[in-house]
Amino acid sequence: MNKLNNMKKSTKVDFATYLGVIIAFIVITVLMNNGTLGRKQVGLLVPACCYVVMAVSLNLTVGILGELSLGHAGFMSVGAFSGVIAAMSLAEAIPFEPLRLAIAMVAGAVCAGIAGVIVGVPVLRLRGDYLAIVTLAFGEIIKDLINCLIVGHDSEGLHIIFNFKGLKTVDDLGLLPGGNVIIKGAQGATGTDTIASFTAGVVLILITLFVVLNLIHSRTGRAVMAIRDNRIAAESVGINITKYKLIAFVTSATLAGAAGALYGLNYSSLQATKFNFNTSILVLVFVVLGGLGNIWGSIVAAIVLYVLPEALRSVADLRMLVYAIVLILVMLATNSPKMKAVLSRVIPRKKGDEVNE
Amino acid sequence: MKRWISLLLAVCMLFTLVACGPKDDKQDQPDDSNNDQQQSESAGTYKFGGIGPLTGEAAIYGNAVKNGATIAVEEINALGGVQINLDFEDDVADGETSVNAYNTLVDWGMQCLVGTVTTGACIAVSAETYKDRVFTLTPSASSVDVIDGKDNMFQVCFTDPNQGTGSATYMAANMPEAKIAVIYRNDDAYSQGIRDTFVAKAAEEELNIVYEGTFTADTATDFSVQLNAAQAAEADLIFLPIYYQPASVILKQANDMGYKPTFFGVDGMDGILGMTGFDTTLAEGVMLLTPFSADAEDDLTKSFVEKYQAAYGEVPNQFAADAYDAVYILYNALEKAGCNPDMSAEEICEKLIEVMPTLTYTGLTGTDMTWASTGEVSKMPTAVVIKDGVYVTA
Incomplete structure (x- = not known):
C-alpha cells in the first residue's frame, strides 16, 4: 500500500488505464457469454477496439510529438490490405485462426511502419506544418494505389499486378485453377475470412497501451516531448530532432497498421475508399475530444463517439444531428474553465503532473 | 454563468430531440405497427x-x-x-x-x-x-x-456482368458503327465491374472503343479532361456505367462544351430525372438499360x-x-x-x-x-x- 502511495501520479493513471481495459474486457466477455449483449453490441466490439488503437496511436503523433497528422487512415489502409493479403494467402498453410490473425496483424504493422518511414524520413526534417500536408496527400495516394492493386493467390504463391491504366482485370493475374483473388482493384478485398475477434482486439489495445505508455515515460518519450515543447531548446541540449520525431511517428503508424489489419479481417468486403480523409478526421476528433496527450481520454472518446451513432439508431433521422450536438457539448464542457475547476476539485492534482498542458 | 445557461439549454434541446425522435417515427407509419400487433x-x-x-x-x-x-x-x-x-x-x-x-x-x-x-x-x-x-x-x-x-x-x-454485356450487345445490334468512349469510376466496385464486362463483351462484338476515362470519388466534380479527350477521339457514344450524380455533372459539362454525343447509362443512371437542382432538359436523349419504366401501360x-x-x-x-x-x-x-x-x-x-x-x-x-x-x-x-x-x- 505504501508502495502504491509512493508511485508517481502518472504511473497510477497508467495502471488505472490498463486495469480499466482488462475489467471492461472481463465484464463484456461475461455479458457476452450469458447472452445479455445483443448482436448489435457484439458487432460493435471489434471495430471499437480498432478505433481505440487508432486513437491512442494518433495521440502519440498529435498529442505527444505535437505534429498534426491528417492521414492516419492511410496507415490503417496499408495495414488492412496487407493484413488481408497475409491472412488470405496463409489460409491453407495455417488453419489455426488466432495465429493467422496475429501474423496478419504483424504483417499489417510492418507494412504500415515501412510506409511511415517513407513518409517520415523526408518530412520530419522540416519545420512547420508539412507533416499535415504530406500525410493528407499520403492518405489520398494510398487510396488510389490500392484502387490499382489486383492481388491473387494460388499454389504458386502470390500474384500482384498494378493496374495503373485501368485496363487490366482479374483475368490478367493468370491464376491457376483453385487460386483465389484477394484484392480486385477498386472492388477492394472481397470474400475475406472474417477471423477478427474481440479478444484479439483487447490484446492489441493492451499491446498498444504498453508500447505507447512506456515510450512516453522513457528517455525517448521525454526527448519527444521536449521537441514538442521547444524545438530549439531541445536541439541545444543535443537531442537528435529527426530521430526522435521519426521514432514516435513510425511507432504511431505501425500501431495503426495493426489496427487496420484487425479491422480488415472483421469484414468480408473492404474498399480502399473506406479509409478516406473522413476516417482520418474521425480519429483526429477522438484524439482532440479525448484530450491531446491524454491516453485514457482517447480510449474513452473513441468508444463513446464510435458507439454513439449506433446507439442513436432509434432516433432514426435525427441521429446525425444529435451526434453533432453531443460533439459540440463535449467540446464546450471539456474546455470550459469552470468545468476544469470542478474537475480539479474532484480529482486533486499534484503540481507538475500534467503532461498535456 | 452564460456558458452554463447555454450548456443547460443545449442539454434540454438534446433531450427533447431524443424524446421526440421515436414518436416522429411512429407518426410516419401509424398503420402497420399498430395493426400488425x-x-x-x-x-x-x-x-x-x-x-x-x-x-x-x-x-x-x-x-x-x-x-x-x-x-x-x-x-x-x-x-x-x-x-x-x-x-x-x-x-x-x-x-x-x-x-x-x-x-x-x-x-x-x-x-x-x-x-x-x-x-x-x-x-x-x-x-x-x-x-x-x-x-x-x-x-x-x-x-x-x-x-x-x-x-x-x-x-x-x-448482375453487373449482365448489365455490361447487355449494354454491349445492345450497342452491337443497334449502333455497331459508333465510336464509343467509356467514362467510369475506378474506385467503385459497381462501376469498375460493369466496365470490365462491357469492355470484354465489346471486344467480342468488335465494337470500336476509342477512349476510356476514369475518375474517383474525389474527382467527380470536374470531367472536362475526360470529355475533351473523348471529343478529341471523336467519340459519338459515351457509355457511363456510373451513378447519376457524376453523370449529371458530365451531362452539364458536355452541354457547356457544345459536345453532343449520345449518352448511354445503366441502372445507376436511373434517378437522374428526380435529382434536385438538375436541369432535366440536359438529360434529353440519354439512353439507359433499365428493367422498369414508370410510364409503362400495364395496370400493375x-x-x-x-x-x-x-x-x-x-x-x-x-x-x-x-x-x-x-x-x-x-x-x-x-x-x-x-x-x-x-x-x-x-x-x-x-x-x-x-x-x-x-x-x-x-x-x-x-x-x-x-x-x-x-x-x-x-x-x-x-x-x-x-x-x-x-x-x-x-
Whole structure:
C-alpha cells in the first residue's frame, strides 16, 4: 500500500488505464457469454477496439510529438490490405485462426511502419506544418494505389499486378485453377475470412497501451516531448530532432497498421475508399475530444463517439444531428474553465503532473 | 454563468430531440405497427428487415427502396391474412455501418432481409447473413460477389456482368458503327465491374472503343479532361456505367462544351430525372438499360406509380420498383414454401432456398422472372430513352 502511495501520479493513471481495459474486457466477455449483449453490441466490439488503437496511436503523433497528422487512415489502409493479403494467402498453410490473425496483424504493422518511414524520413526534417500536408496527400495516394492493386493467390504463391491504366482485370493475374483473388482493384478485398475477434482486439489495445505508455515515460518519450515543447531548446541540449520525431511517428503508424489489419479481417468486403480523409478526421476528433496527450481520454472518446451513432439508431433521422450536438457539448464542457475547476476539485492534482498542458 | 445557461439549454434541446425522435417515427407509419400487433394473433406477422443508405450521397436509392418496399408491405397487410412488419435501417452505403445495421435487425428478430441496397455494403452483410442463415433478397446490389458462394443470397436486379454485356450487345445490334468512349469510376466496385464486362463483351462484338476515362470519388466534380479527350477521339457514344450524380455533372459539362454525343447509362443512371437542382432538359436523349419504366401501360405499373406519387410526391425509379417486387417475391416464396411467421429465420431460410429456383414471378421489373440456385435472376432488360423528361422505350 505504501508502495502504491509512493508511485508517481502518472504511473497510477497508467495502471488505472490498463486495469480499466482488462475489467471492461472481463465484464463484456461475461455479458457476452450469458447472452445479455445483443448482436448489435457484439458487432460493435471489434471495430471499437480498432478505433481505440487508432486513437491512442494518433495521440502519440498529435498529442505527444505535437505534429498534426491528417492521414492516419492511410496507415490503417496499408495495414488492412496487407493484413488481408497475409491472412488470405496463409489460409491453407495455417488453419489455426488466432495465429493467422496475429501474423496478419504483424504483417499489417510492418507494412504500415515501412510506409511511415517513407513518409517520415523526408518530412520530419522540416519545420512547420508539412507533416499535415504530406500525410493528407499520403492518405489520398494510398487510396488510389490500392484502387490499382489486383492481388491473387494460388499454389504458386502470390500474384500482384498494378493496374495503373485501368485496363487490366482479374483475368490478367493468370491464376491457376483453385487460386483465389484477394484484392480486385477498386472492388477492394472481397470474400475475406472474417477471423477478427474481440479478444484479439483487447490484446492489441493492451499491446498498444504498453508500447505507447512506456515510450512516453522513457528517455525517448521525454526527448519527444521536449521537441514538442521547444524545438530549439531541445536541439541545444543535443537531442537528435529527426530521430526522435521519426521514432514516435513510425511507432504511431505501425500501431495503426495493426489496427487496420484487425479491422480488415472483421469484414468480408473492404474498399480502399473506406479509409478516406473522413476516417482520418474521425480519429483526429477522438484524439482532440479525448484530450491531446491524454491516453485514457482517447480510449474513452473513441468508444463513446464510435458507439454513439449506433446507439442513436432509434432516433432514426435525427441521429446525425444529435451526434453533432453531443460533439459540440463535449467540446464546450471539456474546455470550459469552470468545468476544469470542478474537475480539479474532484480529482486533486499534484503540481507538475500534467503532461498535456 | 452564460456558458452554463447555454450548456443547460443545449442539454434540454438534446433531450427533447431524443424524446421526440421515436414518436416522429411512429407518426410516419401509424398503420402497420399498430395493426400488425393486433392482427398478429390471428395470422401472424413476419418481420422483414431492410438496409440501405437513407442519408449520404446514395440516399436517393435507399429511400426509393424503403418507399417501394413500404408500399408493397402496406398492400399485403391490407389483404388481411399474414402481415408483414418492415424495419428499414440506414447504412450510409458503408460496409461497417451496414453490418451494424444488420446486427440491430437481428436483435429485433428479423426473419428475412430485403437488402442491402448498395453493392459494397451488401457484400459485407451477405457474409454475415450466410453465416447466420438469414434469407436475403437484395433489390439492387448487382455485383456477382454479392451472391457468389452464398446459397441464401438472391437478387432482384441484374448482375453487373449482365448489365455490361447487355449494354454491349445492345450497342452491337443497334449502333455497331459508333465510336464509343467509356467514362467510369475506378474506385467503385459497381462501376469498375460493369466496365470490365462491357469492355470484354465489346471486344467480342468488335465494337470500336476509342477512349476510356476514369475518375474517383474525389474527382467527380470536374470531367472536362475526360470529355475533351473523348471529343478529341471523336467519340459519338459515351457509355457511363456510373451513378447519376457524376453523370449529371458530365451531362452539364458536355452541354457547356457544345459536345453532343449520345449518352448511354445503366441502372445507376436511373434517378437522374428526380435529382434536385438538375436541369432535366440536359438529360434529353440519354439512353439507359433499365428493367422498369414508370410510364409503362400495364395496370400493375400504373397503380404502383399512382400510389408512390400520392405517398411520396415523386415518380418512382427502378430501385423503388425492385424493392416492391422484392417484398412480393418474398411474400410469394414464403407462401409457396409453406412457411409461417412463427418459424425461425434459419428454418425460413432453408425452405426459401429450396423454393426460390422453382418460383416464377411477374412484377414491375419483369415478366416471368426466375432464379438460378446461385441467386441470379433471369429477366430481360429494356433500353429506354429520355424524351421530354420521361422514359420512352427505345
